[in-house]
Amino acid sequence: MNLKEEHSSFHLHSQQNPRKEGERIAHSFPPPSHNQELVLFIGIGCGYHVRPYLQSISFTVPVFCLEPLSELEPLLEEHLQEEIGEIPICYGWKNFLSLPKSDWLPPGTKSIKLCLHPTYARKFPELSREILETFRNFSPQDENRKAKTEFGRLWVHNYFRHTRMYKDRPDSYRWISRKLPVRPKEVGCFAGASPNLEAEEDWLIENRSKVFLLSSDASLGFLLSRKIFPDAVLSLDSGRGTGFHFPSDFPPEIPVITWLGGSARIFDLPNPKWLYFSTHPLDQFSRSAFFSSSPLLENPTLNLAGMAVSVFEAFGFGSCIAKGFDFRRESGKTHCRGTGYERYDRFFLERKESMFRRRYVSEKKWERRKAVLGLWEEWSPLPFLQSVPKETEVSSDWKLALSGAPPKFPGTGNFWRKADEILAEFPSEVRSILERQSRILDGTV
Missing domain, CATH: 3.40.50 (Rossmann fold)
Structure with a gap:
């Protein structure tokens, strides 16, 4: 099954093999950190990415699906019952906002893992950005928000400062590129x-x-x-x-x-610097753009x-x-x-x-x-x-986990500024200062 937009050639899923595409999308999402983290799928479509992602997790986690386009409910309801089983799903972003928190957030949840379907991020960037910002402003536990606020600007500045330093001395840097x-x-x-x-x-x-x-x-x-x-x-x-x-x-x-x-x-x-990929948005984008096979080390x-x-x-x-x-x-x-x-x-x-x-x-x-x-x-x-x-x-043998960066890394400042325009996943506090700080790569800051 696939979904095609009227009066255009746009398809929500791959026309060749949508299930294989779903497996690739599932593999791109970081795994949940613990069994008290809610996995929230945003943008379900035909649901081909949901089951492969859950099957890749070695422990049971709470799951909720949000299909922001309410008009898809009559088209997908029966198919999704077969595809994702009893996993709860809400159709319509406005409908979700009116739900009591207890309807979608299990008791004892300590954090939320957002899994935004990449096609929705590209096709509906404004809606995707609104949804992500809403969830970033919501946190079951807020202990870490003070540090993120205090250090957010410093992290972005340091990221581009040190990326520039890598360009000057690449032999001093290695990445943890495999497990x-x-x-x-x-x-x-x-x-x-x-x-x-x-x-x-x-x-x-x-x-x-x-x-x-x-x-x-x-x-x-x-x-x-x-x-x-x-x-x-x-x-x-x-x-x-x-x-x-x-x-x-x-x-x-x-x-x-x-x-x-x-x-x-x-x-x-x-x-020497041995670098790992964190869950910071700049690190996640860098990993997907240049180090696609490298592991994401969660903590x-x-x-x-x-x-x-x-x-x-x-x-x-x-x-x-x-x-x-x-x-x-x-x-x-x-x-x-x-x-x-x-x-x-x-x-x-x-x-x-x-x-x-x-x-x-x-x-x-x-x-x-x-x-x-x-x-x-x-x-x-x-x-x-x-x-x-x-x-x-x-x-x-542990040295085999380390490798240098690919030749295209880290790209130009313009490359990162264009990424900021495309990626709705970037939090507003990162995007607000990325424009200036990315110019460090161009030597203009």
Whole structure:
């Protein structure tokens, strides 16, 4: 079955093989992060993309379908009953807006995964933009919105700044471009910056050669002070405090895993950069335009350790160990020594709130923070180990997950500005500043 627009040659689906097209569309959507994320399909058509997407997910998620064109209901209702089964569907965007939230949003939903059919985005850009903006302004949980508002402009500026820097020194950059098959006997170890990392010094020295050691940026200073050199450093935060985690004696050969919107201080360092694709709209578009086969590394915990697990999975490690990541305090202290915060705080000697308040956390707030640990353990695709197995093997096969960028990357500033005009998926806060910031690629900003 297909749908053709009257008095034109436009078809909603492929005229050759609409089911195969549906499978391709399903593959282009990022998977849900956890089983409490509502998958909301926008633009259903004949529904050929719905079932393949749900079949690709290894766990059960809540699902809702929104067909914004109400006039399609008499044409599709019977067909969709066969195609998507009992999945609830609403016909008409205005009809959806009048629905009680309880009719489409299951209790306990923590986030929403929007899956907009690309044909609707192209054919009905204004309607698509209106729908997407409505859902972006709605969030079951709003904890992360403050960070998005505060850092939104910085992320876009950094993205184009660092893309320009790549053009000047492409040999210093590699992308995590594939997920490797699992090597069960190889172990990844993440070093966080909790206070108990100091008690793990002997263990880290003894087992350093048996694991791939990935350091958080905050724990880097402590590790280097103990002559423990990680294989790589993971750093995500774009804030100005991030630069203080990297001491002046940071060895220039140790790579930093980050993303193009990451800290400017990192990209000013001579160290190699290993880049991953985040869920930021610019990263998603860059991936689809230039790196179509590269994995999207998701991090439902919104925590550095969650991204470390995703990196280990992409590198093909069979299991992981976490040191310095237990959210236990020692006499109120929340971090190990050597994080760089002591240098950062020197700039705030005239602060109105005490350093104690900035670095020591109340019990109530700490209990909320500990919930991240449970989410991390529940979500992780890799088993956690407490010790290194005797049969552990070490190899450099993880390097096969890395590759350079294709010759066409990153395109011109004009290319990105045209993309802004075409893609309704770009949030308004990104599109509002993309026009100017993309000119960094042209050297005119």
